[in-house]
Amino acid sequence: GAVVSQHPSWVICKSGTSVKIECRSLDFQATTMFWYRQFPKQSLMLMATSNEGSKATYEQGVEKDKFLINHASLTLSTLTVTSAHPEDSSFYICSASPAQGASYEQYFGPGTRLTVT
Amino acid sequence: AQSVTQPDIHITVSEGASLELRCNYSYGATPYLFWYVQSPGQGLQLLLKYFSGDTLVQGIKGFEAEFKRSQSSFNLRKPSVHWSDAAEYFCAVLGDYKLSFGAGTTVTVRA
Numbered sequence: 236g237a238v239v240s241q242h243p244s245w246v247i248c249k250s251g252t253s254v255k256i257e258c259r260s261l262d263f264q265a266t267t268m269f270w271y272r273q274f275p276k277q278s279l280m281l282m283a284t285s286n287e288g289s290k291a292t293y294e295q296g297v298e299k300d301k302f303l304i305n306h307a308s309l310t311l312s313t314l315t316v317t318s319a320h321p322e323d324s325s326f327y328i329c330s331a332s333p334a335q336g337a338s339y340e341q342y343f344g345p346g347t348r349l350t351v352t
Numbered sequence: 353a354q355s356v357t358q359p360d361i362h363i364t365v366s367e368g369a370s371l372e373l374r375c376n377y378s379y380g381a382t383p384y385l386f387w388y389v390q391s392p393g394q395g396l397q398l399l400l401k402y403f404s405g406d407t408l409v410q411g412i413k414g415f416e417a418e419f420k421r422s423q424s425s426f427n428l429r430k431p432s433v434h435w436s437d438a439a440e441y442f443c444a445v446l447g448d449y450k451l452s453f454g455a456g457t458t459v460t461v462r463a
Contacts, residue, residue: 343396
């Protein structure tokens with residue numbers, strides 16, 4: 236149980252284009268979802284937290300207009316990287332929690348590798 | 353703000369040997385601590401967690417961790433490593449309603 240999927244698993248896009256990453260909770264309702272960014276050989280950095288039906292809360296230093304997060308249903312959250320640039324290339328990981336704000340109970344997706352050329 | 357340090361970037365261990373991964377945290381209050389494992393193509397999987405109580409915590413896959421408040425540590429151990437334990441391991445602390453992760457330790461298992 237508690238499976239989280241991400242799609243796509245990897246994506247290559249051209250600089251200036253936008254790309255959308257989906258995060259789905261397959262067997263539970265995700266009241267809260269988290270988006271992380273992971274650079275090679277570095278830890279996961281929280282980008283934003285979203286509750287279903289509400290606007291996402293972004294961490295300091297994360298551009299909300301660049302990284303659009305939508306949590307429209309209890310099983311789906313999307314991260315859209317707008318006007319992507321090579322420096323946005325990274326590994327993006329989502330996690331989901333069945334309880335609102337329950338950071339202590341997160342189930343992680345397998346991640347999406349984004350390469351911007 | 354909370355932080356986690358994993359001093360070892362990479363550890364190589366022989367199959368069947370014991371493994372210990374170090375984790376030091378910084379947090380003002382009683383910490384909630386976690387160990388996750390990340391295998392290629394898979395999401396982070398929770399190995400174990402410590403919230404309170406017994407300072408020796410048992411987890412899945414034969415892992416255990418010991419919380420030592422005096423040393424601000426939460427080291428992960430496994431008595432006998434299997435080849436399938438080769439992965440990236442992350443220690444994390446919960447603070448301000450969010451998880452903060454260490455940089456991770458890569459474990460290589462040699463035959």
